[in-house]
Amino acid sequence: MSGVDVAVVGSVNLDLTVPVGRVPRPGETVLGADARRGPGGKGANQAVACARLGLRTAMIGCVGEDADGGMLAERLRAEGVDVRHLVPVPAPTGLAMIILEEGDGESTIVVSPGANGRLDAGRVRAAEGTITGARAVLAQLEIPIPAVAEAVRLATGTVVLNPAPARPLPRELLSRVDVLVPNRHELAVLCQAPTPESPDEVADLARSLLPGGPRAVVVTLGADGAMVVTADGVARVPAVPVRAVDATAAGDSFCAGLVAGLLAGEPLAEAAARGCRAAAVTVSRPGAIDALPTAADLAAPPAPGPAASPA
Incomplete structure (x- = not known):
């Protein structure tokens, strides 16, 4: 399939979610x-989110030769995702064990x-x-790095990389990333530095990746929204206030909203704001794929509550 809006290269999992009052301590x-x-x-979440936002979407990945796959x-x-490159292989389908804290909607995940x-x-x-014909390629790190590197190498459209779960990446790979x-x-792991706390620390660390690296860094900051860092400067993007229920797929919907904005011709900060709106809708609902927004959801006013967590 060629001529899609976005090719998503990434993971497909079965999610098993258990809500708890609090995460257990070791041995408890x-x-x-x-x-x-x-x-x-993360790959499936982002693919479905892109499709629901009106983008022609293809998924490149692997599932097991089992009922879950x-x-x-x-x-x-x-959901409207092209799955001709979602390949069954002789291995168990990916599994995510999610411990969801009731109250604030934060999750602890083992994949x-x-x-x-x-x-x-x-x-x-x-x-x-499919990859070379896509207007954008969106990837994450729940798949092997060589697969990500090959997707980025083949891409001719905008390359967006969500480096989660975090691990150090080769500079050559980062140099091919647009956003x-x-x-x-994750920013701290990429830079092999302590986790930044203040906005200035976040901006400085993100800026350190730019020389010879990605053309832009968009850092998601939970209830503080997002920060867009480019060679031209830094822009803050506020979160959308909603009542958080489940933050499991918030970062994935943020990425999809960001890509949708970029493909609509929006400047990066505006596309990040669209990502924040998508994340806000997602955290207000339970589940991962079940919680992802449509384009109509982003146009509706959000339910009131404390600020959402994009990631």
């Missing part, structure tokens, strides 16, 4: 509420990559026509 057991099973994974592929297809770890450079090259979208903790 706590009782949780009813568990929820549903589709997720078939279910997830069918769900993405039903077993499973089939996602089998997405190699060769399987990415098999989708070359890097970390949160402050």
